[in-house]
Amino acid sequence: MSEELFITKSVIIRDSKIIKNGKPFFKADPDASLSEFLKTIYKEEHLKYPKFFKMDSLSKLVYLGVELLTEGNIPDKKTALVFANSVSSLETDEAYAGTMGEFPSPSLFVYTLPNIMLGEISIRHQLKSENIFLISEEFDPTIYLDYTKALFQQKKTDNVLCGWVNLHNNEYDVFLWQIARSGRTDFNEEELKKLYLPTHE
Amino acid sequence: MSDLHTELKQSIIQQLNLEDMEVSEIENDEHLFGDGLGLDSIDALELIVLLEKDYGIKLTDPNQGKEIFNSINSMADFIEKNRIR
Numbered sequence: 001m002s003e004e005l006f007i008t009k010s011v012i013i014r015d016s017k018i019i020k021n022g023k024p025f026f027k028a029d030p031d032a033s034l035s036e037f038l039k040t041i042y043k044e045e046h047l048k049y050p051k052f053f054k055m056d057s058l059s060k061l062v063y064l065g066v067e068l069l070t071e072g073n074i075p076d077k078k079t080a081l082v083f084a085n086s087v088s089s090l091e092t093d094e095a096y097a098g099t100m101g102e103f104p105s106p107s108l109f110v111y112t113l114p115n116i117m118l119g120e121i122s123i124r125h126q127l128k129s130e131n132i133f134l135i136s137e138e139f140d141p142t143i144y145l146d147y148t149k150a151l152f153q154q155k156k157t158d159n160v161l162c163g164w165v166n167l168h169n170n171e172y173d174v175f176l177w178q179i180a181r182s183g184r185t186d187f188n189e190e191e192l193k194k195l196y197l198p199t200h201e
Numbered sequence: 202m203s204d205l206h207t208e209l210k211q212s213i214i215q216q217l218n219l220e221d222m223e224v225s226e227i228e229n230d231e232h233l234f235g236d237g238l239g240l241d242s243i244d245a246l247e248l249i250v251l252l253e254k255d256y257g258i259k260l261t262d263p264n265q266g267k268e269i270f271n272s273i274n275s276m277a278d279f280i281e282k283n284r285i286r
Contacts, residue, residue, distance in 0.1 A: 053220035054243075103254050106246035107217075 002149055006183025010195050011069040013041075013061060013174035019198055020068060034170045038064065047072075049124065056092045056111035058167045059120045065163070065176045066121050074125040080157040081118045081131035082147050085166040088135055089114045117165060130156050139164050139175070141192040148179055148187070164196070205277045213273075216251055217244050229274045237272075245270060257285035 012019040016037055018026040026044065028037050038060045042052060045067060052063060062083075066074075089112055096108040110116065115133035122131070130151060134143055148160045160179040166172065175196050185191050210224040213233075217240065231237040234245070248270055252258040258280065260266065269279045 050220070050239075053218040103250050106250065107243050110243055 003152060003181065005149065005152060005179050005181060005187040007185040007187050007191060007195065008178045008180050008183040009069055010175070010177040011065050012176075012196070012198070013065055013068075013172065018068065022195065022198060025068070034172065041068075051120075051124075054107065055120060056089075056095075056108070057172075058089060058091065058114070058165065059111060059117050061167060061172055061174050062117040062163065062165050062176075063120055063124065065165070065174045066124070066161070069161070069176045069178065070125075074127065074161070076159045077125070077127050078129045078157055079125075079127055079159040079161055080129045080148075080151050081121060081127070081161050081163070082134075082144055082151075083115075083118060083132070083163040083165060084134040084136050084140075084143060085114060085164060086135065086137055087166060087168045089116070091167050091169075117163075121161070139173075139196055141189040141196075144192070145187070145189060152181075203277065205280060206273055209273055209276055209280075212251055212255065213238075213248075216247050227273060229277075230272050233270055233272060233276075248276075252280070255286075256280050256283075258283050 009021055011021075016028045016030045016032065017024065018041070026041070028040050032040065034057055038057065041064050045064070047064075047067060049063070052060060055063060092108060092111045096105060096112050099105040099108060114135075115131070118131045118133060121127065122129070132147060134147075136143055144162050148162065151157050151160060158181065162177050162179060164173065164175040166174075177192075177195065179187050185195075206229055207224060210227045213219065213227070214222050214224065219238070227238065234240050245266060249260050249266070252260065260269075269275055
């Protein structure tokens with residue numbers, strides 16, 4: 001029998017806005033570029049992590065999202081990571097391809113895989129845990145439900161951090177949430193869809 | 202400080218995304234890796250690319266890197282002796 005699981009926290013970064021636990025949290029200048037927007041969040045949150053500036057935009061998005069979601073602290077180092085998106089690391093793949101004619105860039109090359117995001121989270125929070133990165137045409141709650149439930153059932157973890165982190169042509173869509181055995185919001189398809197597309201946007 | 206020293210510091214700040222760091226904050230004899238500027242292995246690869254792109258120097262022996270990239274002084278010395286542009 002599958003045990004009850006709950007969504008404990010969530011963060012959305014989309015359209016120059018941040019929504020935290022279902023409520024508007026931050027709104028930036030909609031005309032700002034993606035890199036300006038990311039830097040603004042970093043400064044507003046008073047973050048101190050020089051490696052941030054070496055990341056590609058996809059990893060910057062996930063780093064900021066996780067800092068906002070966890071307030072910079074993931075106490076359970078066995079917290080599993082279940083992530084997905086639809087375009088892999090295409091933005092950085094294209095940027096890297098653009099350097100290949102003359103001097104291929106090593107610092108771009110290291111970000112030409114989407115699961116590097118999981119590595120960045122694990123390094124930042126010193127996680128030693130299960131992780132998976134899946135590619136799906138669109139946000140699909142069922143892949144998270146199936147995989148996360150299996151992790152709990154197999155007693156692989158007590159906490160899971162899930163994420164949909166997409167970036168293409170400077171359009172970004174970040175939705176992160178945490179799953180545990182206790183909480184207020186049921187972890188099911190309906191609740192995930194509600195959180196992913198809040199009505200007050 | 203020579204023009205080359207300043208130029209190198211500017212290139213390193215720009216190429217390695219050392220955000221919020223100024224040229225004046227990098228000492229000529231400061232270690233670039235480890236306790237100094239804290240550069241990492243990917244930064245080392247970027248410095249090798251920088252040598253080739255800006256000064257036409259191709260490193261053939263990877264073991265040379267440790268000595269050349271010790272500091273701005275050691276990089277400038279090596280560039281002065283080996284540059285082809």
